Amino acid sequence: SVTNPESTTPGIRLRPEIAALPPYRQGRPAPAEGYKLSSNENPFDPLPGVAEAVAATATQINRYPDATALALREKLGERFGVTADEVLIGDGSVALLAQFILAAAAPGDEVVYSWRSFEAYPGLVTVSGATSVQIPNRADHGHDLDAMADAITDRTRVVIVCSPNNPTGVTVTADEFEAFMARVPSDLLVLLDEAYVEFVRDGASVDGRTLIGRYPNLVVLRTFSKAYGLAGLRVGYAIGPVGILDAARATAIPLGVTAAAGAAGIASLEAEAELLARVAEIVERRTRLHQALLAQGWPVPDAQGNFIWLPTGADTTAVAERLFDAGVVVRAFPPEGIRVSIGEHESVDILLGILGELVPGSQ
Numbered sequence: 001s002v003t004n005p006e007s008t009t010p011g012i013r014l015r016p017e018i019a020a021l022p023p024y025r026q027g028r029p030a031p032a033e034g035y036k037l038s039s040n041e042n043p044f045d046p047l048p049g050v051a052e053a054v055a056a057t058a059t060q061i062n063r064y065p066d067a068t069a070l071a072l073r074e075k076l077g078e079r080f081g082v083t084a085d086e087v088l089i090g091d092g093s094v095a096l097l098a099q100f101i102l103a104a105a106a107p108g109d110e111v112v113y114s115w116r117s118f119e120a121y122p123g124l125v126t127v128s129g130a131t132s133v134q135i136p137n138r139a140d141h142g143h144d145l146d147a148m149a150d151a152i153t154d155r156t157r158v159v160i161v162c163s164p165n166n167p168t169g170v171t172v173t174a175d176e177f178e179a180f181m182a183r184v185p186s187d188l189l190v191l192l193d194e195a196y197v198e199f200v201r202d203g204a205s206v207d208g209r210t211l212i213g214r215y216p217n218l219v220v221l222r223t224f225s226k227a228y229g230l231a232g233l234r235v236g237y238a239i240g241p242v243g244i245l246d247a248a249r250a251t252a253i254p255l256g257v258t259a260a261a262g263a264a265g266i267a268s269l270e271a272e273a274e275l276l277a278r279v280a281e282i283v284e285r286r287t288r289l290h291q292a293l294l295a296q297g298w299p300v301p302d303a304q305g306n307f308i309w310l311p312t313g314a315d316t317t318a319v320a321e322r323l324f325d326a327g328v329v330v331r332a333f334p335p336e337g338i339r340v341s342i343g344e345h346e347s348v349d350i351l352l353g354i355l356g357e358l359v360p361g362s363q
């Protein structure tokens with residue numbers, strides 16, 4: 001057999017950059033009695049009405065779904081004041097990110113984003129064949145939009161702005177975003193990733209809803225995974241100009257959105273008041289944890305998502321292990337820090353008990 005020296009699989013000619021690419025890293029499961037605060041999931045059980053809407057789709061699983069999810073697009077269109085054609089549903093917003101990157105970026109092209117940010121971005125860019133241009137976050141753990149605008153070249157095809165930024169929790173302000181857009185060429189695709197926007201309480205933060213229809217090159221990405229608690233069903237959406245969305249429809253893996261996902265999305269919008277009351281409860285827990293950590297002496301940045309960033313530096317692995325031993329699973333990004341999702345009510349005091357003993361510089 002022929003062996004490709006660049007491939008890890010003898011005899012198979014794989015793309016070398018793909019053979020070297022690790023798969024997306026999921027949060028590890030919590031111990032039986034513990035708390036899984038590693039994937040920014042919604043800790044509340046599904047609403048019965050949503051579960052029933054999903055169950056009702058079971059009688060049709062021998063048929064292909066309407067994978068364009070027209071009924072859900074129409075409902076979202078009403079909410080955002082756009083037509084159903086200006087909404088695109090994806091197999092999670094991560095699939096939409098991939099579709100837009102594939103639509104615009106190819107080998108030799110560049111994709112600009114802040115770093116550290118959502119872990120999936122580098123892999124998606126590599127899969128497209130393009131090159132990542134990562135701009136370090138500012139000292140306050142927010143995006144450096146000036147440096148991002150400076151990094152745009154004639155090879156740049158996509159810029160991703162993540163607000164609130166995963167994993168640091170800091171938002172881009174509306175003023176910063178508008179100033180940034182004024183510097184971006186109008187033929188360069190900008191993806192505003194707002195996976196956590198429903199948890200934002202800082203009124204100065206950018207809100208994609210207010211930007212819809214204002215820029216020919218802007219797509220807003222949102223998800224049902226976090227605030228709406230549908231992470232397991234994989235349903236995200238994009239709102240933007242039809243021409244850009246059509247290109248992303250073309251790069252989609254066909255038939256990726258299930259009838260269960262579409263039905264759950266509709267049922268969740270119908271139960272929105274109840275779901276947003278849960279979001280408010282998570283925001284209360286976040287505020288309590290954030291304020292108490294500051295009082296303990298933790299240098300935590302602003303937290304506008306359903307998670308908090310602990311800048312643990314060289315102690316990252318040790319702190320994550322200490323939490324794991326106490327039954328709390330978090331996401332460690334050594335040697336930078338730890339992302340802790342806001343989960344069950346009791347988990348807040350458990351976290352504060354352990355983290356109070358681990359304040360940086362206090363030992």
Ligand code: PMP
Pocket residue numbers: 039040091092093094095118162165166193195222223224225231234235236
């Ligand atoms: N964007 C950001 C910033 C995220 O953190 C996530 C999920 N971790 C996603 C997009 C993707 O979410 P989903 O595919 O579940 O919609």
